[in-house]
Amino acid sequence: xxxxxxxxxxxxxxxxxxxxxxxxxxxxxxxxxxxxxxxxxxxxxxxxxxxxxxxxxxxxxxxxxxxxxxxxxxxxxxxxxxxxxxxxxxxxxxxxxxxxxxxxxxxxxxxxxxxxxxxxxxxxxxxxxxxxxxxxxxxxxxxxxxxxxxxxxxxxxxxxxxxxxxxxxxxxxxxxxxxxxxxxxxxxxxxxxxxxxxxxxxxxxxxxxxxxxxxxxxxxxxxxxxxxxxxxxxxxxxxxxxxxxxxxxxxxx
Amino acid sequence: xxxxxxxxxxxxxxxxxxxxxxxxxxxxxxxxxxxxxxxxxxxxxxxxxxxxxxxxxxxxxxxxxxxxxxxxxxxxxxxxxxxxxxxxxxxxxxxxxxxxxxxxxxxxxxxxxxxxxxxxxxxxxxxxxxxxxxxxxxxxxxxxxxxxxxxxxxxxxxxxxxxxxxxxxxxxxxxxxxxxxxxxxxxxxxxxxxxxxxxxxxxxxxxxxxxxxxxxxxxxxxxxxxxxxxxxxxxxxxxxxxxxxxxxxxxxxxxxxxxxxxxxxxxxxxxxxxxxxxxxxxxxxxxxxxxxxxxxx
Amino acid sequence: xxxxxxxxxxxxxxxxxxxxxxxxxxxxxxxxxxxxxxxxxxxxxxxxxxxxxxxxxxxxxxxxxxxxxxxxxxxxxxxxxxxxxxxxxxxxxxxxxxxxxxxxxxxxxxxxxxxxxxxxxxxxxxxxxxxxxxxxxxxxxxxxxxxxxxxxxxxxxxxxxxxxxxxxxxxxxxxxxxxxxxxxxxxxxxxxxxxxxxxxxxxxxxxxxxxxxxxxxxxxxxxxxxxxxxxxxxxxxxxxxxxxxxxxxxxxxxxxxxxxxxxxxxxxxxxxxxxxxxxxxxxxxxxxxxxxxxxx
Numbered sequence: 123x124x125x126x127x128x129x130x131x132x133x134x135x136x137x138x139x140x141x142x143x144x145x146x147x148x149x150x151x152x153x154x155x156x157x158x159x160x161x162x163x164x165x166x167x168x169x170x171x172x173x174x175x176x177x178x179x180x181x182x183x184x185x186x187x188x189x190x191x192x193x194x195x196x197x198x199x200x201x202x203x204x205x206x207x208x209x210x211x212x213x214x215x216x217x218x219x220x221x222x223x224x225x226x227x228x229x230x231x232x233x234x235x236x237x238x239x240x241x242x243x244x245x246x247x248x249x250x251x252x253x254x255x256x257x258x259x260x261x262x263x264x265x266x267x268x269x270x271x272x273x274x275x276x277x278x279x280x281x282x283x284x285x286x287x288x289x290x291x292x293x294x295x296x297x298x299x300x301x302x303x304x305x306x307x308x309x310x311x312x313x314x315x316x317x318x319x320x321x322x323x324x325x326x327x328x329x330x331x332x333x334x335x336x337x338x339x340x341x342x343x344x345x346x347x348x349x350x351x352x353x354x355x356x357x358x359x360x361x362x363x364x365x366x367x368x369x370x371x372x373x374x375x
Numbered sequence: 376x377x378x379x380x381x382x383x384x385x386x387x388x389x390x391x392x393x394x395x396x397x398x399x400x401x402x403x404x405x406x407x408x409x410x411x412x413x414x415x416x417x418x419x420x421x422x423x424x425x426x427x428x429x430x431x432x433x434x435x436x437x438x439x440x441x442x443x444x445x446x447x448x449x450x451x452x453x454x455x456x457x458x459x460x461x462x463x464x465x466x467x468x469x470x471x472x473x474x475x476x477x478x479x480x481x482x483x484x485x486x487x488x489x490x491x492x493x494x495x496x497x498x499x500x501x502x503x504x505x506x507x508x509x510x511x512x513x514x515x516x517x518x519x520x521x522x523x524x525x526x527x528x529x530x531x532x533x534x535x536x537x538x539x540x541x542x543x544x545x546x547x548x549x550x551x552x553x554x555x556x557x558x559x560x561x562x563x564x565x566x567x568x569x570x571x572x573x574x575x576x577x578x579x580x581x582x583x584x585x586x587x588x589x590x591x592x593x594x595x596x597x598x599x600x601x602x603x604x605x606x607x608x609x610x611x612x613x614x615x616x617x618x619x620x621x622x623x624x625x626x627x628x629x630x631x632x633x634x635x636x637x638x639x640x641x642x643x644x645x646x647x648x649x650x651x652x653x654x655x656x657x658x659x660x661x662x663x664x665x666x667x668x669x670x671x672x
Numbered sequence: 673x674x675x676x677x678x679x680x681x682x683x684x685x686x687x688x689x690x691x692x693x694x695x696x697x698x699x700x701x702x703x704x705x706x707x708x709x710x711x712x713x714x715x716x717x718x719x720x721x722x723x724x725x726x727x728x729x730x731x732x733x734x735x736x737x738x739x740x741x742x743x744x745x746x747x748x749x750x751x752x753x754x755x756x757x758x759x760x761x762x763x764x765x766x767x768x769x770x771x772x773x774x775x776x777x778x779x780x781x782x783x784x785x786x787x788x789x790x791x792x793x794x795x796x797x798x799x800x801x802x803x804x805x806x807x808x809x810x811x812x813x814x815x816x817x818x819x820x821x822x823x824x825x826x827x828x829x830x831x832x833x834x835x836x837x838x839x840x841x842x843x844x845x846x847x848x849x850x851x852x853x854x855x856x857x858x859x860x861x862x863x864x865x866x867x868x869x870x871x872x873x874x875x876x877x878x879x880x881x882x883x884x885x886x887x888x889x890x891x892x893x894x895x896x897x898x899x900x901x902x903x904x905x906x907x908x909x910x911x912x913x914x915x916x917x918x919x920x921x922x923x924x925x926x927x928x929x930x931x932x933x934x935x936x937x938x939x940x941x942x943x944x945x946x947x948x949x950x951x952x953x954x955x956x957x958x959x960x961x962x963x964x965x966x967x968x
C-alpha cells in the first residue's frame with residue numbers, strides 16, 4: 123500500500139517557541155491512522171500545517187507524490203485533503219443545510235458566468251442537497267436543517283463538523299477530536315461509518331483522538347506525539363506496551 | 376530650478392513642525408487602535424474640536440495662548456472619554472466585530488463634524504492672536520512654530536517618562552503588547568482605556584490648535600490630515616508609541632521635502648497627501664507590521 | 673407635483689443602485705469599502721467624457737460600467753489579501769487621492785470646475801419637463817432592475833452561498849476548497865461596476881460633474897442607506913434609499929415649515945451619524961434581514 127501523506131523534517135515555531143520539532147511520518151493510503159499525545163504536544167498544529175492554515179518553517183510535505191507545503195489552503199483542499207476543526211467552526215448566518223452545502227462542489231454553479239443559466243447547475247445542486255440531507259439524517263440532525271448554528275447544541279455542532287467533512291468527497295480526512303462530548307453509541311456509529319467510507323470510497327483517515335479506547339478499536343497504525351516530536355509509532359498493540367508513551371501520558375494525567 | 380535657491384533649512388523646519396503636529400494627532404489614534412483593535416475614523420474630529428476649544432478660550436480670555444492650549448487639551452480629552460463611554464465602550468461590550476466599530480466611528484465622526492459646522496458655521500475662523508515672526512539666520516520662524524516644536528518635544532519627553540517610569544505607563548505598554556496576559560496580571564483595562572482616550576484625544580486637540588494657528592480653523596481640519604496620519608500609524612506599526620513618534624517626523628519631513636519635487640513638476644501641493652498615500656500602500660504591501668516591528672514568523 | 677414625484681422616484685432608484693452596489697460587497701461578501709464614492713465618480717466622469725465627445729449616451733454608460741469594473745478589479749487584486757481594516761483605510765484614502773488628482777489636473781476633466789453641459793440620454797428637442805423626467809425614470813429603473821435581477825440570481829446560487837461563507841469565515845471557506853480571493857475580487861468588481869453605472873446616469877441627469885459631488889460624505893450616505901435598509905437583503909437597498917431620500921427631503925421641509933435654527937444639511941448628517949451608531953449597536957442587520965434558505 124503506497125504512502126499518501128509524507129512529512130519530512132517538518133518544523134514550526136511561534137514567537138521563538140518550537141511547537142513542531144522535526145516531525146517525519148508516513149500515512150498509508152486508505153488506512154485509518156491515529157495521532158495521539160498529551161495536550162499541547164503539537165497535534166492540532168501539525169494538522170494545521172498539513173492543511174496549509176499555517177506555513178511550515180522547514181521541511182517538506184508530500185501528498186500523493188506532490189509537494190503541498192507552500193500552497194494556499196484552498197489549493198491543498200482541492201487536492202483532496204479536508205480538515206475538521208477541533209472547536210467547531212460554522213458559518214453563523216447560514217443554515218445547517220447551507221453549512222453542509224458549502225462543502226460540496228458545483229463547478230458550474232460556482233462560476234460567475236455560468237450561474238445565470240440555471241440549467242447548468244440546478245441538477246448538481248439538487249444532488250448535493252440530497253447527499254447533505256442523507257448525511258444529516260445519519261448524524262440524526264435532519265430536523266435541524268433549516269436552523270442556524272447558534273440555535274443548536276455544542277454536541278450537535280461537533281457532529282456538523284464531521285458531516286461537513288464527509289460532504290467534501292475527500293481523498294484524505296484530517297479529523298481533530300471529532301467524538302469529544304458525543305455519546306458512546308453515536309461515537310461508535312461514527313467510527314463504523316468511517317470504516318465504511320474507507321472501504322467504499324477509498325478515503326484515508328488521519329485522526330487525532332483523546333478517546334484512545336475508541337481509536338485503538340478502529341485504527342491500524344498510531345503515531346504518538348509529545349512536546350512537538352514523534353516519540354513512538356506502531357500498531358495499537360505495540361503502542362499500548364510502549365513505555366515512552368506511558369511516561370508521556372502519566373506526566374499529563 | 377536652481378538648487379541653491381531652495382532654503383533646505385526652512386523646509387527642514389517645516390518638516391519638524393508638520394511632524395510635531397502629526398505626532399500629536401497620530402499617537403492617540405494608535406493607542407486606541409491597538410487597544411480596541413479598530414481604526415477610529417472619528418479621531419480626526421478631535422483635532423478640529425481642540426482648535427475650536429482654543430478659539431473659545433481665546434475669545435473669553437484674550438491673548439493667553441497657553442491657557443487656550445490647556446483648555447483644548449482638557450476639553451478634547453473629555454470629549455475623548457465621552458466618545459468612549461457613550462459610543463465605543465457599549466459597542467465593544469456587545470461583542471461587535473471590530474469592523475462594526477470602524478463603521479460606527481465613520482458615522483460618529485460625521486456627527487461630530489457636522490455638529491461643529493452647525494455651531495461654528497462654514498466660515499473658517501482664525502485665532503485673534505498675533506504670532507511674532509522673526510529671522511534666525513537664513514530661516515524665518517514664528518513664535519507659533521517655536522511653541523509647536525517646544526511643546527511637542529516636552530510632550531514626547533513626558534510621554535517617555537510616563538511609559539517607562541510610572542506604573543500606569545508600564546501597564547499601558549503591557550496591555551498594548553498582550554491583552555490577555557496583562558489582564559491576568561491584574562491590570563485594570565478599564566482605567567487604562569479611559570486614560571488612553573483622554574490623553575489621546577487631548578493630544579490630538581493640541582495638534583489641532585497648532586495646525587489651526589498655522590492655517591485656519593475649520594471642521595475638516597483633521598480630516599485633511601487623515602491620509603498622512605494613517606500612513607504614520609501603519610508605518611510605525613500601531614503598537615509602538617516610539618515608532619509612532621519617529622514615523623510622524625519621518626513622514627512630516629518627507630512630505631515637506633517632496634514639495635520641492637512637486638513644484639518642480641508643477642504639481643499642486645495638495646499632492647503631498649498622495650505621497651503619504653503611496654508610502655501607506657507600499658508599507659501595507661511590503662511590511663504590513665510597520666517598519667519598526669520585528670516579526671518572528 | 674408630478675415633476676416632484678418623478679424626480680423623487682428617480683433619486684430613490686439611483687440611491688438604490690448605489691446601496692445595492694455596497695450590499696454585494698459588504699452585505700454579502702463582507703468587504704468593507706469606504707471608497708464607494710470613488711467608483712460613483714469614475715463612472716460619472718468617464719460617461720461625461722464619452723458623451724461630450726459626441727458619442728451616444730449608452731456607449732458612455734457601457735464605458736462607465738466597464739471602466740469602473742476594471743479599476744475595481746485592478747485595485748482589489750493586490751488589496752484583497754490584506755487585512756480588512758487596512759483595506760478599509762486604503763479605500764478611504766483612495767477616494768481622497770483620486771479626488772485630489774481630478775481636482776488639480778485640469779487636462780483630465782476640468783479640474784475643480786468639472787465638466788458642464790453634459791448631453792442628456794434623450795437629446796430630443798421640445799421635450800416637456802415631465803416627459804424628460806419620465807424618460808429618465810424609465811432609464812434608471814431599467815438599470816436598477818437589470819442589476820437587481822443579476823444580483824438576485826447570484827445570491828440564490830452556489831456562487832452566492834460562497835460569498836456569504838466568505839463573509840462569515842474566510843479561512844474556513846478556503847479550507848473547503850474555495851479560492852476566496854477570486855470571489856472577493858469579483859464581488860468588488862461588480863459593486864464597482866454598479867456604482868459606475870449610477871455615476872453615468874447622474875452625469876447626464878444633472879448635466880454636470882465636479883469632484884465636490886463625490887466627497888467622503890457621499891460614501892457615508894451610501895453606507896447609512898445600506899445599513900439601515902439591511903445590507904444582506906437586496907430589497908433592503910430600496911428601503912434604505914427610500915429612507916435616505918426621506919431624510920434629505922424631511923430635513924429641508926423641517927427648515928421651511930418649522931422654525932428650527934439648524935441648517936438642513938448639517939442636521940441631516942447629524943441625524944444620520946447618530947442613526948449609524950444606533951443601528952450598528954442595536955440593529956446591524958438593518959430593517960430587512962437576510963433571507964434564509966428553507967428546504968422541506
